Amino acid sequence: MNVPLVEVRGLTKEYQRGDEVVPVLAGLDLDIARGDYIALMGPSGSGKSTLLNLLGGLDVPTSGEIRIDGVSIGELGSDELAAWRARNVGFIFQMYNLLPVLTAEQNVELPLLLTSLSKAERRRRARAALALVGLSDRARHRPRELSGGQEQRVGIARAIVTDPMLLLCDEPTGDLDRKAGDAVLDLFDALNREAGKTIVMVTHDPRAASRARRVLQLDKGVLAGGGG
Numbered sequence: 132m133n134v135p136l137v138e139v140r141g142l143t144k145e146y147q148r149g150d151e152v153v154p155v156l157a158g159l160d161l162d163i164a165r166g167d168y169i170a171l172m173g174p175s176g177s178g179k180s181t182l183l184n185l186l187g188g189l190d191v192p193t194s195g196e197i198r199i200d201g202v203s204i205g206e207l208g209s210d211e212l213a214a215w216r217a218r219n220v221g222f223i224f225q226m227y228n229l230l231p232v233l234t235a236e237q238n239v240e241l242p243l244l245l246t247s248l249s250k251a252e253r254r255r256r257a258r259a260a261l262a263l264v265g266l267s268d269r270a271r272h273r274p275r276e277l278s279g280g281q282e283q284r285v286g287i288a289r290a291i292v293t294d295p296m297l298l299l300c301d302e303p304t305g306d307l308d309r310k311a312g313d314a315v316l317d318l319f320d321a322l323n324r325e326a327g328k329t330i331v332m333v334t335h336d337p338r339a340a341s342r343a344r345r346v347l348q349l350d351k352g353v354l355a356g357g358g359g
Contacts, residue, residue: 134201136296136329137163137186142195144181144352155181157352158195165296168323168330170340173349179333180301182349186331187299188216200296217245221290225302227282229274229289235261236270239288246293260288264318280311287318291328298322300332304339316342 139161146153155178163169171179184190185197188204197204199219207215229238240257248256261270264284274282283303290298300319304312316339322328323344332343340346348355 133164135162136165136167136200137161138196138198139186140196140198142182142185142197143193144178144185144190145193155352156185156192159352159354161347161354163329163331165329166323166327168319168342168344169332170343170346171331171333171349172335172337172340172346177349178352179349183299183301183331183333186297187220187222188212214245217242218293219296221293221295221298223283223286223290223298223300223303225305227274227279227286227306229282229285231274234271234273235266235277235285235288238274238285239292242289242293256292257288260292261285263291264288278311279307280314283307283311283315284318287315287322291322291326296329298328298330300330300334302333302335304334304336312336312339 139159142156142159143154144156146155159182171182173179181190185192186199188207191205202215204212204215230241236254236257239260240253243253243256258267258270261267264287266281266284266288269277269281274285277285304315307315319330319332320342323330330343332339334340
């Protein structure tokens, strides 16, 4: 029997707002197979981004367990978790989060600064990642010199430069026009089908969701649509 890449059991998340406890996730169970491509949909405030942040180790659950590739990430110390995240997870955001003073190549190279790679090897990998997203000719351009679609592709190159096993994407096409959005989704298709990357994408766009292998609905902290 194949063990899922991601196993989530009894996951709850609550936030304290003054004297009030606000529940966000309610005892959620979820299995994600290696090579899966999941679109996570649901109304605003349903907990989609919270779940993504928990899967990436950016936040900690109130209770429950998240096990990724056999590692229970809740048992890792803060330094161990940071190192694990740098090796295994790539994040892609709606607003790109590129540093404006750096070139595309330098932005892509940033995650590699946490590794022991030489400067020459970091540069080689950054250029390879930019080539994969079709931006070799924009390596020396800064974000203000790029279109929104090109900025998002730089963001994708940055996310994959460490060869992570899991890509977590939060509304990756939300700020793009249709043509640029489709180009980004084509990249995700290639990363999933050809490079075997496991992708979890939060989206409000049914067209984007239709490109995934599975669509899960999250509403009031509860999953529907086959979480297992």
